[in-house]
Amino acid sequence: MSELFAHVPGTTVVHRVPAGLKLLTLLATSITLMLVRGPLTTVVGLVLAAAVVTVSRIGWSRLLWGMRGLVIILVLLGAYQWWRGGWPRSVEVVGDLVTIVLIASVVTMTTPIDRMLDAVTTGLGPLRPLGVRPARVALAVSLTLQLIPIAFGLIAESRDAARARGIERSIRARMIPTVIRVVAHARTTGDALWARGVDDDEHPAR
Amino acid sequence: MISFDHVTVTHELTEGTLTALDGISVTLSEPRVALIGPNGSGKSTLARLVNGLVTPSTGSVTVDGIDVASRPRQVRDRVGFVFTDPAAQLIMPTVREDIELSLRRQEKNRSHRRTKAEQILATHGLEPLADRSVHALSGGQRQLVALAGVLAADPRIVVADEPTTLLDLANARLIGDLLTGLDQQLILATHDLELAARCDRVLLIRDGHIADDGPPDEVIAGYRANP
Numbered sequence: 001m002s003e004l005f006a007h008v009p010g011t012t013v014v015h016r017v018p019a020g021l022k023l024l025t026l027l028a029t030s031i032t033l034m035l036v037r038g039p040l041t042t043v044v045g046l047v048l049a050a051a052v053v054t055v056s057r058i059g060w061s062r063l064l065w066g067m068r069g070l071v072i073i074l075v076l077l078g079a080y081q082w083w084r085g086g087w088p089r090s091v092e093v094v095g096d097l098v099t100i101v102l103i104a105s106v107v108t109m110t111t112p113i114d115r116m117l118d119a120v121t122t123g124l125g126p127l128r129p130l131g132v133r134p135a136r137v138a139l140a141v142s143l144t145l146q147l148i149p150i151a152f153g154l155i156a157e158s159r160d161a162a163r164a165r166g167i168e169r170s171i172r173a174r175m176i177p178t179v180i181r182v183v184a185h186a187r188t189t190g191d192a193l194w195a196r197g198v199d200d201d202e203h204p205a206r
Numbered sequence: 207m208i209s210f211d212h213v214t215v216t217h218e219l220t221e222g223t224l225t226a227l228d229g230i231s232v233t234l235s236e237p238r239v240a241l242i243g244p245n246g247s248g249k250s251t252l253a254r255l256v257n258g259l260v261t262p263s264t265g266s267v268t269v270d271g272i273d274v275a276s277r278p279r280q281v282r283d284r285v286g287f288v289f290t291d292p293a294a295q296l297i298m299p300t301v302r303e304d305i306e307l308s309l310r311r312q313e314k315n316r317s318h319r320r321t322k323a324e325q326i327l328a329t330h331g332l333e334p335l336a337d338r339s340v341h342a343l344s345g346g347q348r349q350l351v352a353l354a355g356v357l358a359a360d361p362r363i364v365v366a367d368e369p370t371t372l373l374d375l376a377n378a379r380l381i382g383d384l385l386t387g388l389d390q391q392l393i394l395a396t397h398d399l400e401l402a403a404r405c406d407r408v409l410l411i412r413d414g415h416i417a418d419d420g421p422p423d424e425v426i427a428g429y430r431a432n433p
Contacts, residue, residue, distance in 0.1 A: 007300065009337060111384070113299050114303050114306055118316065125344075142298065150340055185294070188263075191289070192295045194258070195286075195287035195295075196281070196308060196355070196356075197282040198297070198310070198311075
């Protein structure tokens with residue numbers, strides 16, 4: 001699933017759209033899909049998302065391969081919604097989620113992180129008087145995106161280690177090392193941020 | 207100049223208090239200083255004190271007269287830190303973006319930042335890797351990028367905590383050559399005694415104390431005789 005968030009350089013019109021506008025579009029799409037119910041919105045959303053993916057030339061095969069990890073979640077969610085509200089509701093919820101993931105993938109795959117940081121920092125600037133620290137939020141967004149491929153790598157390593165010891169069926173043997181290593185990674189990342197003084201601008205008192 | 211004044215570092219554990227460093231007083235003014243010693247001796251803790259990654263339980267550390275505990279930002283403007291595992295140090299997705307991250311504090315204009323990053327990439331021969339994911343680099347390439355990111359911030363002092371431990375021989379030699387050839391003052395915690403021998407002064411750390419301190423030949427010979 002890490003492929004969903006890796007930047008794909010390009011010169012398409014989607015790549016050239018300002019990062020702030022892309023993020024606003026993602027936000028507006030998500031809100032619209034949540035507020036406006038009905039199959040028509042879902043179909044329109046999916047068609048538009050598919051068109052944007054095609055125009056951006058990030059590659060359908062790469063995108064679908066990256067989304068493979070979502071299949072189980074989509075199936076479980078779809079089954080639950082079917083049970084609770086029938087198949088039209090199930091199709092709508094799953095379709096809306098796929099639309100949002102597709103558009104979010106296009107945003108992250110066509111936008112360098114540096115541009116994303118600048119856009120978030122600029123966009124949240126007016127909220128500074130309310131106590132929001134734009135650079136810190138932008139950094140949190142970046143680190144969250146960075147953690148995804150790292151977490152998937154740690155999951156794979158823990159699975160291989162469990163397999164090597166012949167205990168691959170043990171959920172504990174796979175989960176505990178993963179969780180510990182993710183926490184350890186968070187700590188070392190914190191050390192690196194400190195050492196590089198990345199967040200210093202947010203602490204004028206220092 | 208880096209000064210440690212009666213520095214003690216302790217950690218509270220469930221089984222009691224662990225003393226990582228005990229009453230260290232020393233001044234480091236030589237261009238290249240190596241910290242050697244067994245695992246768990248306290249050399250990494252000593253290195254981490256220099257830029258405030260670790261704070262003293264008692265005593266004080268100053269860099270160019272600036273107290274690390276009370277003015278960490280000013281100290282970090284002077285001190286760059288190279289970690290053992292560069293994967294922990296690289297924060298951004300691509301090499302270029304990670305170098306640019308180091309420049310964000312000193313250069314607010316994006317295009318100027320990009321231009322300066324290009325220069326740094328060229329200086330370190332990293333242009334072919336500029337748009338590569340940091341996750342797709344080899345260990346040696348990652349450490350080189352991490353070092354370039356540290357140097358991009360133009361520190362006066364570089365602290366390196368076992369920077370060659372995870373590298374193969376060729377890459378360890380490359381990084382060692384780069385570090386020992388820096389214009390900046392270098393504080394190097396290492397198990398690589400050949401690398402330590404290229405420094406101007408070596409401190410042997412043992413059980414949280416400075417067990418020996420002097421010219422590389424003498425200190426390293428003593429350590430080899432009694433590891």
